Amino acid sequence: MNIQHRQWASLGLMAGLSCYLVLASANPAAAMHIAEGFLPVQWAVLWWIVSLPFLVVGVQSLARITSTYPELKLLLALVSAFTFVLSALKIPSVTGSCSHPTGTGLGAILFGPSVMTVLGGLVLLFQAVLLAHGGLTTLGANMFSMAIVGPFAAYFVYRLLLRTGRTRVAIFCASALANLLTYVTTSVQLALAFPAVSGGFTASFLKFAGIFAVTQIPLAITEGLLTVLVWNWLQSYAKQDLETLKLLRQES
Template identity: 55%
Template sequence: MHIAEGFLPWQHAAAWTAASAPFVIHGVRSLTRTVRADPDAKLLLGASGAFCFVLSALKIPSVTGSCSHPTGTGLGAMLFRPPVMAALGTVTLLFQALLLAHGGLTTLGANVFSMAVVGPWVGYGAYRLVRAVSSALPEMTSLGLAVFSGAFLASLSTYSVTSLQLALAFPDPSSGVLGAFVKFGSIFSVTQLPLAAIEGLVTVIIVRLLTTASRSELLNLGVLRRGGTSAAGQPTEDSRSGKAV
């Protein structure tokens, strides 16, 4: 998702910046409202932003000659909903462009759209769908499946959009945009498929740790169902107290 500085034609760079801007503005407002409504959420917000920054800063060479990165956006999207990750993801990409030379300022809008907009929404949608479908399963099993699916698809969808962005900018002379999309997607998929699976597993581990360290916050955010069981198989506060759920 780190399209390099100056790589896109200026018309495409401007168009993707315009497309990303409303989501970023809405994300900043959502982030502000979240902090005002629950000041205690600052720690988890910071952890979500740091998780995104660290994972997406990793630069892993691909066997095809390109480089791939985890995205880390799924965690924050599942905890705080996608608009918040539009803000946190933009800050992450901006700092990486300025400090790590990952991406660039002219391509920031395109990178934001793929990683901080589409990725979180796809990941959140997958998370909610799996949570609903697996509601009859034990709480931690349902949560683990949903978190893995969300993080996995958030990563894959980011690279799918990046492939489309590159295909639109550089269509294949013979097969056009579709042919270029298939070629770019094939290059990324060799490394990104296993990388997305690893990211999904890492995110599951982080969430399981949070169910112990930040249980009350996860209950307030709706990530944990009240009346479920903890990672260690112990009843939650609500189920122990006999409260109706």
């Protein structure tokens, strides 16, 4: 077994152990995933309708990539595991609730936001079923915030800042902003569904966003730094896959 294969095997083992630890200690979460049954029916249905077109396009993109470049399947699995493990971590908030990383920035940078809509949606589905993070009726809303807004924001910020020639800065900013915008979007969703009696949508949004802001800002910075570290690892041990991704982007 050559060095690259040993590195992939060790990373796969670490990802598997991380998933096991998360699953083995699963408890109902008070994280920012909107809980099962929390949204009124009309809002739950609306976010499903909004998210489904993105999901369909994502499935088509994922099918094209895996059929044309089957050698990228392992990297896709790595990106999925990265998102699953990070977004399953619960970080206590100063308000008594919880925040968590999202992990969607890396996949959006590597494969594009449409693919991450599918992978992020699958992560949210497994978390809802296995970990009680979020729910099935609120899956559309959670998918829109974490698997659509976050990845699309990460991708466009990365492409914009990449023009400066500072790749790692672009990756850091893209991942951190994807994290923050996920929470901003969820706060908007909750404010729309539950406007305050006094102050309406604005007052409600400030309340929901303020609950997590103190914890989420440093958490977003940490996620950005972690994503840069993973990128450095890929630069060292997965150069061939990164070259294939460059070819894929040129064909798109």
